């Protein structure tokens with residue numbers, strides 16, 4: 001049996017299950033842009049907490065050679081997949097490409113997580129246990145036992161506000177709508193009509209959840225403690241947040257128009 005690497009930090013949301021062995025074809029999609037300082041550790045941690053689960057790195061031609069590091073690890077980890085995107089860029093499109101690959105390859109559970117170690121793979125066993133009786137599982141910072149560490153107060157406030165705004169506007173019954181740490185059942189994704197997604201940037205995740213809720217998906221939340229990146233650079237720009245907020249507003253408007 002493999003030795004378990006302890007969680008990245010002493011979390012209040014202690015994982016209940018230490019290793020999860022998947023019985024259904026399961027894939028986690030990790031979008032990357034310049035994550036060479038994090039991706040190796042993420043991959044190593046990932047494959048100690050889960051077995052029989054695939055990891056797909058979707059890289060947007062990172063100049064720092066992130067994709068080459070992944071390729072170098074593929075021999076060691078046979079369940080490690082890589083999608084090198086060259087033409088397009090952008091987080092929303094990278095998620096879409098990864099999820100679509102997951103559907104094509106007949107995975108039954110498809111999830112997303114960040115590469116910067118903010119999403120500790122130590123939470124995956126609990127999240128994967130929860131998806132057994134849900135359609136969507138969110139790794140949530142804003143429920144009991146969840147939290148954020150190492151975040152600037154500006155980011156904490158912004159994230160909290162963005163969540164309040166989105167929840168109120170879109171009436172989605174969840175506490176962390178912007179978390180990118182998620183699992184979905186295949187059937188739920190198929191009902192979302194991904195090709196007609198309006199958002200391409202950071203509001204992409206909120207739109208996905210909005211659509212899932214609209215199709216009657218059962219949404220569950222599992223507590224995570226989000227640890228801000230210590231290596232590599234953030235790609236989140238303030239402009240994206242405002243565009244994201246506007247996108248959600250348009251989404252709401254669109255729904256009103258469809259109804260009336």
Ligand SMILES: Nc1nc2c(ncn2[C@@H]2O[C@H](COP(=O)(O)OP(=O)(O)OP(=O)(O)O)[C@@H](O)[C@H]2O)c(=O)[nH]1
Nearest residue numbers: 031032033058060090091094114115116234235236
């Ligand atoms: N493929 C791809 N991945 C991206 C792109 N932008 C960001 N990412 C990845 O998406 C994940 C989340 O991006 P982050 O920069 O960590 O954004 P964040 O978590 O909101 O912000 P910080 O962690 O505070 O920097 C990371 O794994 C990034 O490498 C992109 O344009 N293309």
Ligand SMILES: [Mg+2]
Nearest residue numbers: 114116118229
């Ligand atoms: Mg991050």
